[in-house]
Amino acid sequence: xxxxxxxxxxxxxxxxxxxxxxxxxxxxVRLHEDGTPTLVNIIxxxxxxxxxxxxxxxxxxxxAIALVTCEVEVLPAAAWYRDLEANPAKCRDxxxxxxxxxxxxxxxxxxxxxxxxxxxxxxxxxxxxxxxKDVPLTELLTQDEIAQFVGLRRETVNxxxxxxxxxxxxxxxxxx
Numbered sequence: 001x002x003x004x005x006x007x008x009x010x011x012x013x014x015x016x017x018x019x020x021x022x023x024x025x026x027x028x029v030r031l032h033e034d035g036t037p038t039l040v041n042i043i044x045x046x047x048x049x050x051x052x053x054x055x056x057x058x059x060x061x062x063x064a065i066a067l068v069t070c071e072v073e074v075l076p077a078a079a080w081y082r083d084l085e086a087n088p089a090k091c092r093d094x095x096x097x098x099x100x101x102x103x104x105x106x107x108x109x110x111x112x113x114x115x116x117x118x119x120x121x122x123x124x125x126x127x128x129x130x131x132x133k134d135v136p137l138t139e140l141l142t143q144d145e146i147a148q149f150v151g152l153r154r155e156t157v158n159x160x161x162x163x164x165x166x167x168x169x170x171x172x173x174x175x176x
Contacts, residue, residue: 001072009064009072010050015057017074020048024070025131025140030062039145042067044104044131048075051101054094057081067140068132112151117160120150 003009003026009019012031021043028041028049040062043049052058057077084090111123124146125137137146138161147154 001074003066003070003072005066005068007066009066009070010060012061012063013059015053015059015077017077018048018050018053018080019064020073020075021045022071022073024072025067026064026070027067027141027145028062028064039141039148042149047101048097051098053077054098055084055091068135108149117150117152117156118164120152121146121157121160121164124150 003024009026010016012029023045026043026049027039028043029037030040031037043064048054049064050058050060052061084094107127111120111127121137128135128137128140132140141149143154143157143161146152147157150157
């Protein structure tokens with residue numbers, strides 16, 4: 001299945017199939033009771049989601065939205081759980097998948113522990129560049145989402161992005 005930027009793979013609260021992201025990036029957004037969306041996760045190629053349903057079915061924790069064009073393999077839930085029952089060794093494979101996700105989340109925590117906002121953004125940019133070298137971070141995420149993901153205020157993200165952009169501009173003529 002192909003999803004284009006902005007298309008929804010599944011919604012918060014729904015149950016159903018599992019999915020393997022073949023290519024692209026997905027964001028997981030959780031909608032709070034007051035309607036406020038919060039970016040809670042980024043899904044990268046070869047991840048199987050939703051993570052919390054890999055062993056047993058559960059309603060989706062958030063809504064999965066394509067950040068770029070994505071290729072997704074649908075894994076029907078009934079077949080997935082039947083195969084899990086018939087093949088206990090598959091549980092080890094799932095544990096390894098979750099271990100990889102935990103390592104990725106630990107790297108994200110490292111981003112959050114940076115003191116300087118510019119360093120937080122730099123680490124996030126580098127991480128995204130490992131998947132999409134030619135796509136600016138701000139084309140994938142809004143300033144609010146960037147702020148949520150690295151533990152900053154949107155205003156701080158805006159200020160740092162603006163100062164980094166100004167630093168890259170060639171020096172112009174000085175006013176006398």
